[in-house]
Amino acid sequence: MRYKPLRNGSPETRSKSRRRIAIAAILTGLVLAVAVGVMGVSQKPSTAQAKKYRATKEVIRDQATGALRKPTEAETDLMVAQITQLTNRSTEGLTEKSGATGGTLMETEGRFQGVVLGRAKPDGTTEVRCVFTMEEAAEFMGLEQE
């Protein structure tokens, strides 16, 4: 069966595209849920809001081709969501409680984490950096805030 090409893609390709977006969104959610689920010992939802970024540099090695490329929009969103959650340095909502032998403790609930980032280089190696904020991660990974 042949379809006439349409300006914005055929019904079939548009449908596939929607499906891909839906699948990407679900995968993003699942991956984030898995990742965050094991991160917090007693994690509560964070109030940190992920800002929107776009990729400007080829820092990802494509697993299929081995070539460097920019992160896709879905990959960028996933990266930003994870880093924002982990590097949240707000104590808002964190409560103090008593220790077993006195003293006062405050659980971090998945915040205040150091995040290890890897930036792929043309020679096949990866430059690794430890960051504590989304802004630092964006600078390292070549992400620009939209």
Add this chain to the structure above:
Amino acid sequence: MRKNILNAKRLLPFFVMVVVLACSSSAFANATIIIVNANAPNVGFNDPTPAAPVGGNPGTTLGQQRLNAFNHAAQIWGSTLDSPVTIRIQAAFVPLGPGVLGSAGATYFVRDFGSVGLFPGAEYPLTWYFATLADKRAGTEIHPTPGFPDIVANFSSNFNFYLGLDNNHGAQNDLVTVLLHEFGHGLNFANRVDEASGTQPSGLTDIYARHTLDNTSGLTWNLMTNAQRQASAINFGNVVWTGANVTAAAPNVLILGSPEVRVLTPPAIAGVKQFGTAQFGPQIPTMPAPVSGTVVPVVDVDEDGAGTANTTTDGCTAPLNAAAIAGNIALVERGGCGFVNKGRIASEAGAIGVIIYNQAANAAAAPPGMAGDGVNDPFVTAPTVSLRRVDGLALVANPGATAIIGRNPAIRAGADLVGKVRLYMPNPVIAGSSGSHFDQVAFKNLLMEPNINADLTHDVSSVNGNDLTLELLRDVGWFADADNDGLPDDTDCEPNSNFAPTVVIGTCDSGVTNFFFTSGCTFSDLINHIAENSSNHGQFVSQTNHLLNQMKKQGLITDAQKDILSSCAGGAKIP
């Protein structure tokens, strides 16, 4: 020679602190660090994918090798630090986003905690500690939920780490090194300050901030207002670590010759500038001599004709003013092509140095560290550095400005004028990373710099001239305590106490309780010290009986126990 334990002044304060010594770990215990596998079956640490043993990692599945690498990093820290409380790291390998290789951090912070036995507790009131350090100083687990994890760590199951244990990682990234760095943060190599605002949780300082000194104001961070801390957090090159252990060890690790970029003229803009380093081209710490000359902005073609994607100042094509650049320092604007491309093009035009300054899009960013690409690197013959945009524009606005790129021979790479080690304080601030890393100008490269460099070893201390991480942890309170009795080794009557439940002399088990004293010695330690200091058996028996008489006099042992012990001493083949 052992301390003279028969000195009356040392015996007088003897009193029984604890009769049963089970609370203390065995001698040479160090710290036990447990990796708590948080992965479900068949994934992460339990991934059954077959794998060939690599670099001393005997695992035969991917999951086993990952767990072995985690355990190896834990073992390195465990054999370096001392704590009577088990440290639990809840860990997993999960599918993280692209470029995100992992994360780790403390699960809780503690302040104003007490202690048991001889353990000192918190050194300062109203001061936050990370869980691991607080437990060590308390001598007991502080969290009300027994076994609550102290550190949480999650790493990417998508990334191909080197899983060998031998650091022979080649072009791969060594997982053990990355883990040593992240575990280091969890062990309290970090503050709790939000550097962007200068604020502290609950308005209280932390033990790391207490050792963070601003050379300009002369204040440590715990003594500052929020505004002062905020200003200090961007005081590049002027914030140092005050701890005595790091300062004492620095000469054993950091080479003389601090890398610097200094504008010489005109006076209006002269001075040392904040700069970023390149991983390609001549490395400033090992350059035989500095380079100095006139700073010449490059002029090249506008590749896209619109001055948008490319400009006439980006140095991405051969400079049109090559004659002026030859023998001088090329000034290039960031953007349009890779850092290393700019370095190569300027080098090939004859530049003796290259300065890349941030473009408008990065106007507020700190000078970046610059990686090579493995292709153009060998062609960069001029030392290449990056500057903030404001400093770059100042050079552009002052034609004929001169600068020097090199080392200050009077200062160690990564230290200040008096030898205190610099902390990473870029301008603008990078909350979290600012302050909680060593400065990236340190050389040799240190484990706790922001960039986890490929030349790091698995050695975390200065003993072999490799690193300063252990020394910083000592400064925040991880005192050496080989027998985990709560007394620092340098004040402990016996750093490696004998904690057997009863006193055994030679092969004779007296059945008498092996008391533990506030001096850090056990009853057995005292007798062992006598044995080590006696030149003959008669002297050993005499000195032991003298000790037993004092113990009896203080009511610590009965006549019958004294007789048994005396008999054991007499029959022992000591010395």
